[in-house]
Amino acid sequence: MAQQQTQGRERESNWAGNHHYRAAALHRPETVEQLQELVRGAAAVQALGSGHSFNAISDCDGIQVCLDKMPPLARIDEQAMTVTVDGGSSYGALATALAARGFALANLASLPHISVAGAIATATHGSGDGNANLAAAVVGLTLVDGTGEVRQVDAKDTPDFAGYVVGLGALGIVTEVTLAIEPAFTVAQHVYRDLPWEQLLADFDAVTGRAYSVSLFTDWSGDTVGQAWFKQRPGDGRTDDYPAELLGGTAATAAMHPLPGVSAVNCTQQLGVAGPWQDRLSHFRMAFMPSAGEEIQSEYLVDRAHAVPAINALRALSGIITPLLQVAEIRTVAADGLWLSTASGRDSVAFHFTWLREQAAVEEVVKAVEAALAPFGARPHWGKVFDAGSGALAPLYPRFADFVELAQRLDPEGKFRNAFLDEKVFGI
Numbered sequence: 178m179a180q181q182q183t184q185g186r187e188r189e190s191n192w193a194g195n196h197h198y199r200a201a202a203l204h205r206p207e208t209v210e211q212l213q214e215l216v217r218g219a220a221a222v223q224a225l226g227s228g229h230s231f232n233a234i235s236d237c238d239g240i241q242v243c244l245d246k247m248p249p250l251a252r253i254d255e256q257a258m259t260v261t262v263d264g265g266s267s268y269g270a271l272a273t274a275l276a277a278r279g280f281a282l283a284n285l286a287s288l289p290h291i292s293v294a295g296a297i298a299t300a301t302h303g304s305g306d307g308n309a310n311l312a313a314a315v316v317g318l319t320l321v322d323g324t325g326e327v328r329q330v331d332a333k334d335t336p337d338f339a340g341y342v343v344g345l346g347a348l349g350i351v352t353e354v355t356l357a358i359e360p361a362f363t364v365a366q367h368v369y370r371d372l373p374w375e376q377l378l379a380d381f382d383a384v385t386g387r388a389y390s391v392s393l394f395t396d397w398s399g400d401t402v403g404q405a406w407f408k409q410r411p412g413d414g415r416t417d418d419y420p421a422e423l424l425g426g427t428a429a430t431a432a433m434h435p436l437p438g439v440s441a442v443n444c445t446q447q448l449g450v451a452g453p454w455q456d457r458l459s460h461f462r463m464a465f466m467p468s469a470g471e472e473i474q475s476e477y478l479v480d481r482a483h484a485v486p487a488i489n490a491l492r493a494l495s496g497i498i499t500p501l502l503q504v505a506e507i508r509t510v511a512a513d514g515l516w517l518s519t520a521s522g523r524d525s526v527a528f529h530f531t532w533l534r535e536q537a538a539v540e541e542v543v544k545a546v547e548a549a550l551a552p553f554g555a556r557p558h559w560g561k562v563f564d565a566g567s568g569a570l571a572p573l574y575p576r577f578a579d580f581v582e583l584a585q586r587l588d589p590e591g592k593f594r595n596a597f598l599d600e601k602v603f604g605i
């Protein structure tokens with residue numbers, strides 16, 4: 178092993194602390210050559226990003242590899258309107274580098290702390306009727322495959338590129354990601370409280386289409402949605418009108434945290450104050466703890482054509498959902514063409530749950546949630562807690578078998594396979 182590689186465990190568990198890694202060692206290569214050597218020498222290896230997934234997707238019985246000691250990279254190509262980042266970069270670091278040069282990403286997830294490579298591997302998304310998930314911005318990848326070879330693939334010249342991007346860590350270890358960028362823009366965030374469900378469900382499209390990015394926070398009980406966050410992008414053709422009362426709700430007069438009773442100091446600026454995209458598109462600020470910390474998350478995406486019946490099905494489960502819940506969030510995600518994207522081929526509505534950190538109880542309640550959403554073809558978020566196995570997941574993705582074949586091609590010895598992938602993807 179090269180000297181720079183760190184052996185032994187420094188990170189015992191994921192961010193939420195609900196999964197303890199069983200991999201024997203965590204390595205931090207500083208060069209691509211060291212990474213290749215590690216992959217060639219390992220029987221089982223898995224990339225670890227920032228560890229924000231809630232399940233065992235980044236664990237394995239061999240070694241984990243984290244790229245946060247690789248040389249940082251944020252190479253902007255102003256002609257192509259792309260940026261190329263290293264495989265360990267966080268969205269927060271990337272956003273700072275882009276903003277300093279007057280550029281932007283189209284969207285961000287609720288937190289900037291996550292790594293770009295880890296987020297795209299699980300189809301992480303933000304919200305917005307016109308915003309596809311973060312992986313849809315990827316136009317090129319460099320990765321070390323299961324044989325230790327470096328491969329460069331891109332949207333223009335690689336026939337199966339749509340299979341590579343949401344890779345679940347099964348295809349290789351990504352050392353560089355190239356993403357589409359656009360000129361920097363401003364966003365203003367408006368929060369409304371207590372919007373009646375009846376009014377929201379009467380015209381769901383009018384609510385989610387009202388702003389560039391819309392999030393609805395609920396505990397699934399009662400007659401109203403607790404908070405609606407409208408991230409308005411001035412000049413995008415949508416209304417700039419945010420009156421004191423909207424859709425039956427009332428404009429918040431102080432900054433809000435999505436969790437009831439929690440200080441909003443961790444949250445990005447609200448109250449309609451316009452500011453840079455990177456300081457508004459996420460809900461949580463980079464220098465602060467996102468969300469609650471003591472929590473488990475689950476999320477399901479359904480075709481947005483089923484939004485209203487799916488919401489009604491979840492409201493009917495409030496009796497078992499609400500007692501275990503900290504808060505739930507409803508977002509929308511535009512369709513993309515990526516094989517394992519949770520929004521692949523369909524404009525989607527995403528139902529997110531921030532649960533109490535009670536693992537056994539959460540594992541039980543997600544079975545009921547999955548049963549209620551099954552008629553709508555719900556696809557679970559790859560990085561969160563869910564029950565479905567390969568038998569249930571495969572039919573939800575038209576290119577599932579092609580992905581399995583691609584993984585076998587890039588990793589013939591199955592070095593990147595782990596228990597999660599065997600159970601959820603390969604069906605073993």
Ligand SMILES: Cc1cc2nc3c(=O)[nH]c(=O)nc-3n(C[C@H](O)[C@H](O)[C@H](O)COP(=O)(O)OP(=O)(O)OC[C@H]3O[C@@H](n4cnc5c(N)ncnc54)[C@H](O)[C@@H]3O)c2cc1C
Pocket residue numbers: 192193223224225226227228229230231234235244264265286287288291292293294295296297298299300301302303345346347349350351352467468469474558560561
């Ligand atoms: C507080 C909180 C808020 C969240 N908010 C959102 C949200 O708004 N929207 C949303 O969709 N999700 C959200 N998530 C989920 C999160 O975005 C995903 O779990 C994401 O995968 C985390 O990225 P990571 O860097 O921590 O990846 P990890 O959890 O470390 O890894 C995830 C996967 O990526 C792979 N991977 C990591 N690095 C590489 C690499 N270099 N090459 C190849 N594969 C790699 C791993 O092997 C694994 O398969 C949230 C999570 C938390 C904790």
